[in-house]
Amino acid sequence: MTESGLYLLDVDAEPRPTIEFYSFATRRITPVLSLEQKPSGGQPSLSASRDGRTIFYTQSDPQSVIKMVENFRQE
Numbered sequence: 726m727t728e729s730g731l732y733l734l735d736v737d738a739e740p741r742p743t744i745e746f747y748s749f750a751t752r753r754i755t756p757v758l759s760l761e762q763k764p765s766g767g768q769p770s771l772s773a774s775r776d777g778r779t780i781f782y783t784q785s786d787p788q789s790v791i792k793m794v795e796n797f798r799q800e
Contacts, residue, residue, distance in 0.1 A: 727777035734771045
């Protein structure tokens with residue numbers, strides 16, 4: 726949850742799982758990012774900074790790598 730809305734993880738989106746944003750102002754859901762890999766098994770994790778400028782998520786990856794997404798736009 727952020728000040729302006731909620732980030733959601735749609736694991737069933739095609740062609741790939743997608744992070745979406747629900748805006749409190751517009752009451753609309755918009756895609757933010759298609760994931761390169763499937764989310765981690767069990768309980769996928771998704772978190773956002775309060776201002777919504779940074780999101781964190783887990784995904785399955787054969788290597789142990791931390792990735793950060795910057796400069797995405799929410800509308």
